[in-house]
Amino acid sequence: MNGQINKLIFKNLGIHTQNEHHVYMREDCHVCISEGFEALTRIRIFNGEKSIVANLNVIRSEILQPGEISLSISAVTALEVKEGTTISVSHLHPMSSLSHVRSKIYGNTLSSKEMKEIITDIVHGDYSNVFLSAFITACAGKGMEINEIISLTEAMIATGQRIRWGSGIIVDKHCIGGLPGNRTTPIVVSIVTAFGLIMPKTSSRAITSPAGTADTMEVMTKVNLSMEEIIKVVGKEGGCIVWGEIAKLSPADDILIKVEKALDIDSEGQLIASVLSKKVAAGSNHVIIDIPVGETAKLRSTDAANELKIAMEKVGDAIGLKLKVIITDGSQPVGRGIGPALEARDILAVLRNESHAPQDLKERALLLAGEILELSDSVQTGDGINMSRDLLESGKAYRKFMAICKAQGGFSEPELARYQHEIKAERAGSVTKVDNRKLAKIAKLAGAPENKTSGIDFLTPIGTMVEKGQTLYVIHAESEGELNYTLEYYNSQKNILTIQ
Amino acid sequence: MNGQINKLIFKNLGIHTQNEHHVYMREDCHVCISEGFEALTRIRIFNGEKSIVANLNVIRSEILQPGEISLSISAVTALEVKEGTTISVSHLHPMSSLSHVRSKIYGNTLSSKEMKEIITDIVHGDYSNVFLSAFITACAGKGMEINEIISLTEAMIATGQRIRWGSGIIVDKHCIGGLPGNRTTPIVVSIVTAFGLIMPKTSSRAITSPAGTADTMEVMTKVNLSMEEIIKVVGKEGGCIVWGEIAKLSPADDILIKVEKALDIDSEGQLIASVLSKKVAAGSNHVIIDIPVGETAKLRSTDAANELKIAMEKVGDAIGLKLKVIITDGSQPVGRGIGPALEARDILAVLRNESHAPQDLKERALLLAGEILELSDSVQTGDGINMSRDLLESGKAYRKFMAICKAQGGFSEPELARYQHEIKAERAGSVTKVDNRKLAKIAKLAGAPENKTSGIDFLTPIGTMVEKGQTLYVIHAESEGELNYTLEYYNSQKNILTIQ
Incomplete structure (x- = not known):
């Protein structure tokens, strides 16, 4: 490949796409045409010695001029690139770790070496969200054997920093x-x-x-x-x-957790590896x-x-x-x-x-x-x-x-949210059951944890005798939109608290 | 939710992200702030009666002015929105079909009703690539029971168009x-x-x-x-x-296939449903x-x-x-x-x-x-x-x-690629084995199927007696970059053809 022809000038468009790196190139760009790149191709971007892998978004407008290229904010940070710098791009060489992921999808057991390769590429930012999701799904539930969990834990430790406190009990x-x-x-x-x-x-x-x-x-x-x-x-x-x-104690875990959060799933293996790798690190x-x-x-x-x-x-x-x-x-x-x-x-x-x-x-x-x-x-x-x-x-x-x-760095007292809404008992009786998941969902819809002050004040634990109209819990929210949205969910649910 | 406050003016930035819908909003936009939206939140976008779900990309630059919003090209098409139109956005209501996907990830069997809900939401464009990947992975290999494959096939048929040719054998x-x-x-x-x-x-x-x-x-x-x-x-x-x-015969399959292609995996269930749903449709x-x-x-x-x-x-x-x-x-x-x-x-x-x-x-x-x-x-x-x-x-x-x-619509003769490169036998003997996968990979790296003329001309099937230096196959490519890249892969591989 001719390095010269693949050079483009970086222009910052300020597009934030979270952890997944994205690159933006004009559809009529000579590099797109000569290299055969199309939307969502995964390509490698170089800034001097540094390189990252990113998803290509093809631009059909004048937000980029011919000869210009842009990157999402995460990619700008990872590549440490500044406005006007010349950067180059190339095809992505096949990653052997992706074939290990496919092997796992088909139900095979991964070796310690294979797991290490996967985690190393993930930490390097080389996995798209599609592959992170596939890896997480293939490992979810009871998808991992104990030796794979050990390998995953060790790989997470090996790819992160590790603090040493000297000898003694920590x-x-x-x-x-x-x-x-x-x-x-x-x-x-x-x-x-x-x-x-x-x-x-x-x-x-x-x-x-x-x-x-x-x-x-x-x-x-x-x-x-x-x-x-x-x-x-x-x-x-x-x-x-x-x-x-x-503290970069387990960077692999931090990347995986973002996709797990999007999927709203946990896996026993990921859970154990996540917890124990961070302890060791x-x-x-x-x-x-x-x-x-x-x-x-x-x-x-x-x-x-x-x-x-x-x-x-x-x-x-x-x-x-x-x-x-x-x-x-x-x-x-x-x-x-x-x-x-x-x-x-x-x-x-x-x-x-x-x-x-x-x-x-x-x-x-x-x-x-x-x-x-x-x-x-x-x-x-x-x-x-x-x-x-x-x-x-x-x-x-x-x-x-x-x-x-x-x-x-100093202490601050907690503050109170702008909006409060009391949820009252519709009948008298004793609280016999609490649905943790629904309460958690209400707190999340109210804005927690993104809005620090949002959430729930839960006043009536199991065994509490309540009167009709007594406040069971209080929803706290920072915006009317979120409060209304939370109440909409609340109204669609039954048995958040059971009163008998 | 106040409908009025969530209205924004559409500006086309011409960003092509393939099948996944993306939406672009300023970080300091009043809607982002009042609704608590952040990067990669999934939100719903309305243009009159029509609505789609998209991944939020947060803009920290002047490519959008305050009060403006943009959409990826797929989203513009799906929403049929024009420059300057006022569109509105809202939180995404929880999709019950996502809990069916999670259930499948954890190894449960899906009912016909659950499968139908998943496929309906997929066809509507409501799934992010992360969820499509998780669904495909959970169904991959031997991940589906026969009744699930039947349900998937029926759901794909039900969510697409269907041609009726009258009675008789088709x-x-x-x-x-x-x-x-x-x-x-x-x-x-x-x-x-x-x-x-x-x-x-x-x-x-x-x-x-x-x-x-x-x-x-x-x-x-x-x-x-x-x-x-x-x-x-x-x-x-x-x-x-x-x-x-x-022909929109199986729109669900068309969406799933794009992510399967990215993952480079096939699943028996998806395969059967894909093939048979299209036959019936x-x-x-x-x-x-x-x-x-x-x-x-x-x-x-x-x-x-x-x-x-x-x-x-x-x-x-x-x-x-x-x-x-x-x-x-x-x-x-x-x-x-x-x-x-x-x-x-x-x-x-x-x-x-x-x-x-x-x-x-x-x-x-x-x-x-x-x-x-x-x-x-x-x-x-x-x-x-x-x-x-x-x-x-x-x-x-x-x-x-x-x-x-x-x-x-008329007939055209096939054309020839710009570049040809002959691969020659390194020894004399009889061709005893052909690695279909490696040959296919070479043809793909050379640019097929995106470049129509790229690929391989395979000249020496099993049983052919070859001389040293005889041409085994010819690589066809449209760009030097792709040809060189293909040869790089070729040089890293052994036993593409076995000669004994």
Whole structure:
């Protein structure tokens, strides 16, 4: 191929297409014609030594002049290209990892080497969303064998950065989602680091839920810290609560999660690899995993939770993690707030020992913190929860939390959304059942987690006796459009709460 | 939602993104802000009564002015919108069919109703490529049960147009691809219609191969006929050879095929539904299916071919088609040309009874035409092939072919590509094996089927004794870039032909 003929001048059109790289070229461009490119061809773009792969969008207008080329914002960033720079393009050489994806689609088992090739190409940005979706779908549900999950976890670790904290116990925790609210992590980190253990917590943003720990913490402090900043915070306070993506701990997972979110699916293998690769990348070696079980939680039966527990323990063993998996009640939200700012408010109420603080959130956090303390040699089995209670009720955990926020970049109080709408009981009786998924959906439609203050305040947990007309929960939203849209969904649903 | 606030003026930016609809809105647009839209959100766009769903691309430049909105070319066409028109946008209501796709991903069996909902939404253009890819992947390989394949076939028929030719036998044929060249259809249609049967043949373009019958026929005549034109041609000549997509016979299949092509995968269920839905939609009731079997054909073993045969016969029964499935030799290409124009040249040589015409292509066409004649009451079993030979060798089939081309819009002779490159034998010996897949890949890299004249002329079938330096095949290409790229691939491969 003649390099000269494929050169074009970059012009920024400012088109944002999220993670998938797109390139824009005129239909009558000499390169399109001589190379035989057409719309949605995948082509490789070079800026000096750097190269990326992008989907071609063909331009039939004057927004580009002859000899010009443009890139989507993600591609501009990845290629580090500036207005007026000359860049070149070429055909995409066949990627052998795509044949591994096809093999997986047809039901074959992937080797460790094949999995590594797939993940390496994904991290390099070479997969279109169509291929990411196919890979995720082929691995979804029970689509992966335990050895494939181990390979995927190892490949995710190998393709990301990894923090090393020196020798000694580094603790971590993770909750296998599906339960709205339940924002125990900031409380647990505060207790455990107040005790003196090292807990460098990296959390994800929401995948299919109204909030992830990173979304909630972002209401109160900065979470997108550089690796250097994380090390500094942990060095000073013994812990942190930051966003994992920015630290590039598992870039493969961050790419896959965006497409999983679009599809609104989870897969057991991806889930295990995602969770455990981030633990190892963050440098932890002792980890508590919390699996809530309930009719409308992610795990619906104790059997399914036990299967997941066994698979996680096998992968943990293979990659050298000491894991303790505990199974908890997932029949309803934990805490009152669902959505970043509302959950942040609950966390602060617990840490500040306010009288109206949600007791279920407090007790869940104490249970988990207790289990973590017991992973250390200095706390005997059974003593953990009481030691945790002392650290929380004495205010030590709150002071530690504020110190961590300060170290991460300063503390802000959560704010309230512009619009509130109360949902009232249509009859009197006792609340007997809560549909976690529908509540989560309402919180998402109201704007969570994109709008921090959006979500739900859930006031009547299972067992509450309610009067007709009593407020069951309050929808918070930042725009009328979203509030109306949420109410439209609410009106189309039955049995969000069951009252008998 | 306030309809007024969501109105924007359409400006055409001329961005072509193939089948997936995209919408472009400024990041600071009041609608983006008030509705909480962000990049890659799926939103609904209205132009009067018409509406479509599109992926949002957020614009951070001046290519759109405040209050303006743009759409990709496919979306402009679907929405029938003109420059300066006021259009409105809204949130996408949750599509229940997406939960059926998720159910399929998790390994559940879809009901007929669920399949119908999925296909209806796909035909409406409401699926992003991410969801199309997930649906295709979940159905790939052996992912579908026979009842699901029946449902899929019925749904594809129900969502497309359907031609009715009145009572009587309407014949058709289909070859389950995987074999380069093998362009028997135009010859078969000519013979069968010269005999007097009705054969309204709609063909697809290439999915993963260097040419489909529609691509090849387009070299010689017009194939994108309207339904009215097809009916006129068949009324006059008893047959046609046209492109199925234009006739909207199975719009669902046409959308799915684009993503299957990107993924380069086939699935048994999609394959059966694709083939049989188009047969029914085209109004045929008696159909011959040809399944070539060979090490590097689509079907690699007689067992696999038999399984497919049984599944096809079950679906045929369910939808009221009389099917005869025959299994043929697929060890090497049939005919010499691989690629639209080169295949067209072979077809004409056979129809014109030229002395150098490829005999294997002629005999394969006679076999299939014979089987079709025997589906009619007037031809006894065993007589079909000889009657076909008479029709071909007498020139009646050729005159019929030219009449059909004339009726479809006129006949053109195939042309030759700008560049030829001969691939020579590196040793003397006998050709013992041909890798169909690698030959097909070379033809595709050379530009087929997008460039009509690109492809391969394959000169040395299995059994040929070759000298060192003798030409094995000739690569045809329209650009140096593609030729060089093809040779790069050729040099990286072994055993395209095996000489012993």
